[in-house]
Amino acid sequence: MSLLEVSNLFVSVDNRDILKGVDLEVNAGEVHAIMGPNGSGKSTLANALAGRQGYSIESGCIRLDSVDVTSLEPEERSHRGLFMAFQYPVEIPGVTNIEFLKTAVESHRAAHGCNEISAVEFMRNLRSLTARLELNPDFLKRGVNESFSGGEKKRNEILQMLCLHPRIALLDETDSGLDIDALQVVARGINEFRSPANAIVLVTHYQRLLNYIAPDYVHVMMDGRVIKSGDASLALALEERGYGWLEES
């Protein structure tokens, strides 16, 4: 069944048309990679799917689990299982990571009519996740992304994803700014998350993340459209030949 269905999506930012008719279908259990040169609309697609303010949907439709979410608030999309990992995670000084994660988890539980989670259970789960992501336990007591290194910020995004277990995760250039060790830890986190029940969309410039997370499909975006789709071999071809040959064809 398709978890995410994007049909003929047109999006403008500051009155500039960025997406010009994007179609995308993602089924449970699949990993999709979205590639393309700078300015092709990859990040705009991720932000529009998450419902960010300023990304105006001019026409087209976004469905999650067959439900039209095009006009839902970002938090409602989140409650329906859509997660976005940010390219540049923002800092929230003074709000501890624990508090932030607890508030997020409780918001999800409340939206689904569940009771509050016990503090003990929550902490046990959180500690095991931080250990898996090779994060120092003190990390949880620090302000959200406050003076985190680039690698810590990205691992924090993955931690949030693992806490919220979304149905579909959009990872916007999660590999950027990571050294090779951090990249491996992040990739391991993503692979652990991967299951037949959920799906992942990786937005990336480079093949190197795909060396660790094998995609089922690769889409190439250019000038606001998906101009070519294929399997993992497409990413390798891009690595070798760049985007130029696609433009020509």
Next chain:
Amino acid sequence: MSSKSNPTAQELVQNEYRAGFVTDIESDTIPPGLSESVVRQISNIKAEPEWLTEWRVDAYNRWCSMHEPRWAHVKFPPIDYQAISYFSAPKGDKPKSLDEVDPELLRTYEKLGIPLHEQKVLAGVEEDPSIAPVAVDAVFDSVSITTTFRETLKEHGVVFCSFSEAVQSHPDLVRKYLGSVVPKSDNFYAALNSAVFSDGTFVYVPEGVRCPMELLTYFRINAQNTGQFERTLIIADKGSYVSYLEGCTAPMRDENQLHAAVVELVALDDAHIKYSTVQNWYPGDENGAGGIYNFVTKRGTCRGRRSHISWTQVETGSAITWKYPSVILRGDESKGEFYSVALTNNRQQADTGTKMTHIGKNTTSTIVSKGISAGQSSNAYRGLVRMNPGARESRNHTQCDSLLIGSKCAAHTFPYIESRRKDAIVEHEATTTKVSDDQLFLCQQRGISPEKAVSMIVNGFCREVFRELPMEFAVEASKLLEVSLEGAVG
């Protein structure tokens, strides 16, 4: 066509000032207007000794030649002091026990969550045997209704009673200390208060005593067109400790009401006074109609060696706040602290801060001020750190942070430093930040509503101050911020 947008402020605004109800009760009120005879009448109602009557009259005469301070960063139309009533009290004699208190009044405090029965703790906090009860002095308009736990406190020698009672029962202490920290003619509002003050709280903690429970005074303005002018005097004798809390609310009314209080703290050798305020006077509506003018003079003197006075305030209410809880560090090695959260929303205005006057040697002061502005409000920090010539090797650290929500509000900082010592260390740090759309989107993407996100961000911003509050008050303060911020996103 669909473009994502946060709910507008208008959609989110609800009449959420929960303390805004009116108590229907008959009152004895002196008709509006101020003159020497009104001053004498108030003194007469309270059967005060002659020295106090004359003290008031002297204050009144001084006030007549004084002018309202105009230096604060606030705007309001001229106040007609002849249109205000200066005394209002529920009808009848002061009740001798709780059974005699008008049930309507009891219901009022019940609604406000203030326990007038001795076995109960503050509402909102689960009854937990490890939490000490809180002794309450309930001041309704111009008079104190009741004071709880008096017997328990008496066993420790602690005096906790209404100011009017203290005038009768402890005249020597009152006479010795009244006006000793805030002189009658200190400023326009202090002079007015000195002339017409009605009731308030008196605390005396004897030498070496650690007050066994928190003391709370809860001020409620109910009557219309009435000002509240309470007077609080706290004396901590040598080596004693007391933690005192104050809370305040008022009904929602269309006209502005004046609240001009004076608080004086005296800490002797090695004494420690911790004074916490959660101020939630009615702030007015979203268009700026109504609300309390909170023009308050609060000052403490560290009179002895190693005296310690700590002010913690959470200011969320009032249409206009004008207050600068200050410490005079007279005794050597004494310590002054000021922790403040001031939140303004809609059309509220706040000009608040502190004065730390270092006189003794090796004195230290700490100032942590967190100003939050939302809506079209204006929030100013004003602080003075003064190192006098005798304040050898003294130091101050000031941290002054402003948080802006939206694009129509304002934050101002007016720090003054006057140092007459080369060896003084005075540090001032300041930051201004904004709740950004990126922060809100991160929260929303994680499933957190914008309202909840703002309140979480603001709470994080205030953490350093909240942890100075007693636990019951910290919970209350955090909830209050949430309510006060409603409508701030948009």
